[in-house]
Amino acid sequence: xxxxxxxxxxxxxxxxxxxxxxxxxxxxxxxxxxxxxxxxxxxxxxxxxxxxxxxxxxxxxxxxxxxxxxxxxxxxxxxxxxxxxxxxxxxxxxxxxxxxxxxxxxxxxxxxxxxxxxxxxxxxxxxxxxxxxxxxxxxxxxxxxxxxxxxxxxxxxxxxxxxxxxxxxxxxxxxxxxxxxxxxxxxxxxxxxxxxxxxxxxxxxxxxxxxxxxxxx
Numbered sequence: 001x002x003x004x005x006x007x008x009x010x011x012x013x014x015x016x017x018x019x020x021x022x023x024x025x026x027x028x029x030x031x032x033x034x035x036x037x038x039x040x041x042x043x044x045x046x047x048x049x050x051x052x053x054x055x056x057x058x059x060x061x062x063x064x065x066x067x068x069x070x071x072x073x074x075x076x077x078x079x080x081x082x083x084x085x086x087x088x089x090x091x092x093x094x095x096x097x098x099x100x101x102x103x104x105x106x107x108x109x110x111x112x113x114x115x116x117x118x119x120x121x122x123x124x125x126x127x128x129x130x131x132x133x134x135x136x137x138x139x140x141x142x143x144x145x146x147x148x149x150x151x152x153x154x155x156x157x158x159x160x161x162x163x164x165x166x167x168x169x170x171x172x173x174x175x176x177x178x179x180x181x182x183x184x185x186x187x188x189x190x191x192x193x194x195x196x197x198x199x200x201x202x203x204x205x206x207x208x209x210x211x212x213x214x215x216x217x
Contacts, residue, residue, distance in 0.1 A: 036156075039127050039209055040065040042201050043154040044072075046213045052076045053122040056146060058111045058139075059129035063091025069125070070098040079121070081107045081114060111139040116146045124153040130185075131157065131176055141190035147216045153191070156201075157182055159208040182210050193217065 044065060049055060051074040060066050060080035069078050078098070082088055088108050098104035107115060111133065124143050133139040143153055160176035177185065179198055186196050191214045201209040 036061065036064065036127055038203055039156040039158075039201065039211075040068065042209075042211050043125055043127050043156040044068060046199075046211055047123045047125060047152055047154045049073060049123055050076075054120065055079070055123045055125065056081070056114075056116065056121045056143075057125040057127075058082075058114075058143065059126060060091050060106070061087050061127075063087075063094040065125060065127060066091060066095050066104060067098070070095065070104055073103065076122070077102075078104045079107065079116065080104070081109050081111065083108070083110050112137065112142060114142045114146055118145050119148045121146050122148055122151045124151070126153065127156040128158060130155055130182075135185050135189040140186075144190045144194075144214075144216060149216055151216050153214040153216075155186075155212040155214065157210050157212075159200075159210060162203075162207040162209075177210060179210055182212060186212060186214065191216070 047055075049069060049072045051072070053073055053076045055069055055073060055076065055078045057065055057069070057078070057080045060082045063080070066078060066080050080091060082091070085108065088106060092099065092106055095104050095106075099106065109115060111129070124147060126143070147153060157177050160178050160181070175181075175185070179200060183196065183198055186192075186198075194217050195215040196212060197215075198210055198212045201211055203209055
C-alpha cells in the first residue's frame with residue numbers, strides 16, 4: 001500500500017482517485033460518490049437512455065451511476081468496467097440485486113482493452129476518467145469499437161481550474177481540460193469523424209464541469 005511519506009499528500013490524493021486502494025480507497029469511494037452525484041446525473045441525462053438499451057460504464061467507481069441506470073433500463077443490460085478491486089467490491093455491494101437478476105455485469109479490467117464484442121452497446125458513460133486516457137491511446141478507440149452505429153458516449157470532466165483547487169492532479173493524470181482543450185482532445189481521438197457536442201455544467205461552490213456527448217456515425 002502506498003504511504004503519505006512515499007508520495008506526498010498531493011500525489012497520494014491524486015493516486016487514490018485514479019486507483020482507490022485499501023481503507024483509504026474505501027473512503028475515496030465515498031468522496032467520489034458525493035463529488036460525482038451531479039456530474040453523473042447530467043452525463044446520464046445526455047445519454048437519453050431507453051428501456052431497451054445496452055449500456056456500458058467505464059470507471060464506475062462506487063457504483064452510484066450503475067444503480068441509477070439500472071432503474072432506467074428494463075429490457076437491456078448494463079455492464080461496468082473498473083480496474084480498482086476496492087471500487088469493484090463497493091459497486092458489487094451497492095448493486096447486488098441488479099447483479100443477481102442478470103441486469104448488471106461488473107468486469108474488473110482496464111479501459112484500454114474491453115472484453116466486449118464490437119458494436120454490442122448503445123450507450124457508454126465515462127465520468128471523471130478521461131484525465132487518465134490519451135487521445136491516441138486505445139481507451140477511446142475501444143469505447144467507440146463497442147458502440148453500435150448511432151450510439152452515444154457521454155464524457156464528464158471537471159474543468160481544469162477546479163481540478164487544481166481540488167488537488168486531483170497527480171503522476172497518473174495525463175492531462176486536464178478546459179472546454180477548448182477537451183474539444184481538441186476529442187477531435188484527435190477515435191471519435192474525430194463523429195458528432196461532438198460539449199456543454200458547461202455549473203456545480204456547487206462555483207465549480208465548473210464539462211460534459212461531452214459523442215454520437216457514433
